[in-house]
Amino acid sequence: MATDLLTKRTTRSSVSRKRAPSRWQRMRRDGSAIALLFVLPYVLLFVIFRLGPALAGMLLSLVRYRITGTIQWQGVNNFQRLFTDSLFWNALQVTLTYTLIAVPLTVVVSLAMAQLCARSIRGIKVYRALYFLPVITSLITSGVIWQWIYSGNGPLNWLFSAIGVGPVSWLSSGAMVLPSLSLMSVWTRFGYDMLILLAGLLAIPKEYQEAALVDGASAWARFWHVTLPQLKPALFFVVVLELIQSFQVFDVIYVMTGGGPVRSSYSLVFFLYDQGFHYFDFGYASAAGVVLFVITLLVSLWQRRLFREDS
Amino acid sequence: MKRRRMLAHLPLALVAIATVFPFYVMVVLSVQEGKPLSLPGSLLPIHVNFQAYAQALAGSDVARWIGNTLAYSLISVVLVLVFASIAAYAFAKKRFFGSKAMFWTFIAMLMVPYHLTLIPQFLLISRMGLLDTLPGLIVPTLANAQALFLMRQFIIGIPDELIEAAKIDGAGELRVFFQIVLPQCKPILATLGVFVFLWHWNDFLWPLVATRSPNNYVLTLGLYSLQAKDVSLAVTMAAAVVTFIPILLVYLLLQRYFVQGVTMSGMK
Numbered sequence: 001m002a003t004d005l006l007t008k009r010t011t012r013s014s015v016s017r018k019r020a021p022s023r024w025q026r027m028r029r030d031g032s033a034i035a036l037l038f039v040l041p042y043v044l045l046f047v048i049f050r051l052g053p054a055l056a057g058m059l060l061s062l063v064r065y066r067i068t069g070t071i072q073w074q075g076v077n078n079f080q081r082l083f084t085d086s087l088f089w090n091a092l093q094v095t096l097t098y099t100l101i102a103v104p105l106t107v108v109v110s111l112a113m114a115q116l117c118a119r120s121i122r123g124i125k126v127y128r129a130l131y132f133l134p135v136i137t138s139l140i141t142s143g144v145i146w147q148w149i150y151s152g153n154g155p156l157n158w159l160f161s162a163i164g165v166g167p168v169s170w171l172s173s174g175a176m177v178l179p180s181l182s183l184m185s186v187w188t189r190f191g192y193d194m195l196i197l198l199a200g201l202l203a204i205p206k207e208y209q210e211a212a213l214v215d216g217a218s219a220w221a222r223f224w225h226v227t228l229p230q231l232k233p234a235l236f237f238v239v240v241l242e243l244i245q246s247f248q249v250f251d252v253i254y255v256m257t258g259g260g261p262v263r264s265s266y267s268l269v270f271f272l273y274d275q276g277f278h279y280f281d282f283g284y285a286s287a288a289g290v291v292l293f294v295i296t297l298l299v300s301l302w303q304r305r306l307f308r309e310d311s
Numbered sequence: 312m313k314r315r316r317m318l319a320h321l322p323l324a325l326v327a328i329a330t331v332f333p334f335y336v337m338v339v340l341s342v343q344e345g346k347p348l349s350l351p352g353s354l355l356p357i358h359v360n361f362q363a364y365a366q367a368l369a370g371s372d373v374a375r376w377i378g379n380t381l382a383y384s385l386i387s388v389v390l391v392l393v394f395a396s397i398a399a400y401a402f403a404k405k406r407f408f409g410s411k412a413m414f415w416t417f418i419a420m421l422m423v424p425y426h427l428t429l430i431p432q433f434l435l436i437s438r439m440g441l442l443d444t445l446p447g448l449i450v451p452t453l454a455n456a457q458a459l460f461l462m463r464q465f466i467i468g469i470p471d472e473l474i475e476a477a478k479i480d481g482a483g484e485l486r487v488f489f490q491i492v493l494p495q496c497k498p499i500l501a502t503l504g505v506f507v508f509l510w511h512w513n514d515f516l517w518p519l520v521a522t523r524s525p526n527n528y529v530l531t532l533g534l535y536s537l538q539a540k541d542v543s544l545a546v547t548m549a550a551a552v553v554t555f556i557p558i559l560l561v562y563l564l565l566q567r568y569f570v571q572g573v574t575m576s577g578m579k
Contacts, residue, residue, distance in 0.1 A: 032407035034484045039413070042398035046417060046454035053431035054423045060430060116323055121316070127323045129566060130330055136562050136569070137334075138513035140531040141551045144538055145333045148340070155336065158350040187330065192573055199574040248424060251515045255535055269426050276430050277520060289427035296424050 058293075060286035067280045078287035088288065090263055091271035094178065098267065099246040102182035106242050109186050110193035111235070115223075117194065118201045128198075132191040139188065143255035146184045147171070150256075171257055174264035181252060181265060189245070193238045200234030201227070240303045244296055268292055337555070341548035348544070363545035364553075367537075372525055373550055376533040381557075383448055383518070383529055384511040391455045391507050392500055399462030400492050404474065414463070417456045426516075433520050443523040452517065458503050461575065465499040466492060502575065505561065505568045512558050530554040 061079070064072040082088050117128055134142065148154050150170035160166035170180040204227065212222045228235075250269040253259060259266035259274070266274075268288065276285030336354070343356050344363035367373045401407070402414050432451050433442075441447030469492060477491045493500075515531045522528060525536065534550050562569060 032405065035401040035405035035407040035410070038401035038405075038484075038488075039398040039410075042394045042454060042459065043413065045394060045450070046420075046456070049432065049435070049451040050420055050428065050454050050456070051416065053428035053435060054420060056431035056434075057427040057429075065434075113326060116326075119319065121319050123320075124323075127327055130327050132562070132569065133334065133559075134330060136509060136513075136558050137555055138515065138531050138534075138558075140513075140515055140534050141337075141554050142333070144534060144547055144551050145337045147538075148544065149333060149336060153348070153350070155350060155354065187333070191330075195570060195573040196576070244424075248426060250426075254515075254519075255538070272426055272429075273516075277433075282430050282434070286427070286430055289424070289430070292424050293427050297422060300422050 057286050057289050060283050061290045063283050065282040074283060078284050079290075081284065082287050082291070087263070087266070088271060091266050091268045091288075092291075094264065094266055095247055095249070095268040098178050098182060098249060098265075099243060101179055102185045102246045102249075103239065103242045105182055106186045106189045106193060107235070107239055110190045110197055110238065113190060113194045114197035114201055115227075117198055128195070131194060134188045135191040137188070139251035140255050142184070142188055143252045146187075147256050150180055172261055174261055177257060177261065177265045181249075181256070184252065185246070185249075189242065193242065196238055197231065197234050200231045204230040236303065236306065240299060243299050247292065247295060247299075334555075337548050337551050341545055341552050344543060344545035344549075363543070363549035367546050367549045367553065372528065372533060373530075373553060375526060376528050376530045377553065379445070379527060380512060380529040380531075382445060383514075384508050386445075387449050387452055387511045388504050388507045390449070390453050391458055392504055394453060395455060395458040395462050395503075396466075396493065396496060396500065397488065399459050399466055400488055402459070403463045403466035404469075404471070404492075417459055421456050421460075429516070429520060432517075436521060442521065443527055445527070448518060448521050448527075448529075451521075452511070452514075455507065458507065461503060462496070462499060465496060469495050498571075501565065502568045502572045505565050506572045508561060509558065509569075 062074055062076070064074050064078075066072075113131065117124060117131075149156055151157075152167060152169070152172075156170065157167040160168060169176060171177055208226050208230065209222060212226050217225070248269050249267050250273065253265050253267055253270055254273075257265045259270050269292065272285045272288045272292070274285075275281045275288065339354055339356055341363050342359045342361060343353060344360055344366065346353070346358075402410060436442055436447040436451065439447070441450070473491055473495075474487055477487050482490065513531060514529070515535070518529045518532050522532065525533070528536065530550075531554065534547070534554055537550050538547050
């Protein structure tokens with residue numbers, strides 16, 4: 001039986017080899033040659049400038065790469081050095097603290113604003129359009145403006161002194177810098193998240209709310225037991241998006257604080273940039289990049305698992 | 312009734328004021344070159360002058376940076392859309408060896424943080440001699456996996472009959488793509504185009520790494536360098552306004568595509 005099958009297969013393949021003139025002609029006939037031609041430019045760009053560098057980044061984390069081009073195998077030395085480097089732990093702690101303040105704040109504000117914007121009142125489109133303005137603004141522009149708003153004699157401290165508080169050193173005190181940056185990130189992000197949540201809210205069938213209303217549920221109960229469960233996928237997407245965004249915070253820190261004061265806003269990506277392009281320690285910087293990758297991966301996997309449990 | 316309507320507007324209006332205030336600050340400070348800063352006086356300018364704009368556009372490289380940013384953004388938009396749409400058409404409508412594996416590799420790469428690829432990309436373009444050049448800035452940003460994914464999802468929805476009919480009429484593959492598929496893709500091309508433009512216009516980290524000389528800066532980088540230099544607050548703010556206005560115009564003209572793009576990313 002087995003030999004029978006084997007001979008059959010060999011005969012078939014020899015026949016096809018004889019009949020089919022060439023692989024190329026066959027591909028031309030069924031259109032897959034042209035398909036390969038269509039994807040070729042994209043694939044080349046992707047392999048050279050995305051996939052290749054991503055793999056190279058992981059490899060670099062295992063070597064010592066000097067600016068002169070000499071490469072020295074390091075094994076896991078870079079990671080060992082990383083995990084005993086207080087600067088790295090500081091960066092991780094800064095990033096985590098920033099995330100823990102910025103993400104809940106942004107999500108709560110976005111959710112509240114989505115609720116407010118879901119009502120059909122006159123001029124609601126104008127409000128929605130206005131809230132999106134910070135999203136389209138570059139973080140550098142925003143950073144330049146907010147730096148003045150937060151400055152010692154800026155408008156925020158002027159307002160505070162009018163009610164007898166302050167002055168607050170928003171960006172120049174180690175305790176305040178991360179909350180201040182988080183507050184600004186709410187301003188830059190809520191317009192985007194709000195739109196996603198708004199789309200989710202508007203997709204909830206009206207009957208649910210009406211049924212709950214008939215049952216005499218309070219506004220809070222309706223929100224908690226009807227709206228929120230229905231909104232879960234959108235809400236979840238927003239949380240993951242914000243987690244990843246805030247773990248990669250860089251631009252605003254580079255412009256507004258330069259990682260200071262005394263490294264109290266020295267984030268993980270700032271660490272990577274600093275080690276890479278200031279000290280030209282490419283291997284060590286790449287090790288930090290791998291850590292960032294692992295964290296991102298864990299968040300993504302967590303999201304997938306929760307989604308699977310949902311469905 | 313009227314009071315209730317007012318009450319509904321109150322929180323929305325307060326948040327709107329808080330949202331717009333920084334933009335107001337930017338504009339107001341930019342038209343007060345040469346005047347001492349004082350609060351609240353500086354926020355209510357009585358005598359307006361545009362010296363800061365004249366200084367920014369004449370004295371420094373701002374005009375050059377505008378040109379660089381326009382080139383970086385517009386060329387990238389066109390090329391990203393061309394490469395992504397042709398490839399997406401093949402992935403959506405044709406079966407060929409390795410298509411699934413290739414496509415999912417692209418999607419998996421979305422999970423790899425951009426920052427991990429930053430150093431190798433930098434080393435790559437320096438080796439190619441493209442550091443501090445426009446091609447070096449543009450080319451590494453062209454393989455956009457998100458654009459490919461969203462284009463493919465869209466093209467899958469185009470009926471096969473449309474394509475088959477054109478083929479029966481004797482249209483070649485390229486003609487089918489340019490005359491049948493691409494016109495159908497207008498909405499998704501507009502949405503993606505707007506977002507790719509936005510990413511490039513506001514991009515900072517890659518230009519920071521890939522350019523060296525102030526001549527080749529884009530606006531975000533230039534704005535940062537101005538702020539680090541000792542120019543007056545008014546000039547910095549004027550440069551900020553100049554950076555913001557083009558993207559504001561794009562937003563005002565194509566607002567619905569922005570909204571579509573955001574909700575599309577939400578649904579995946």
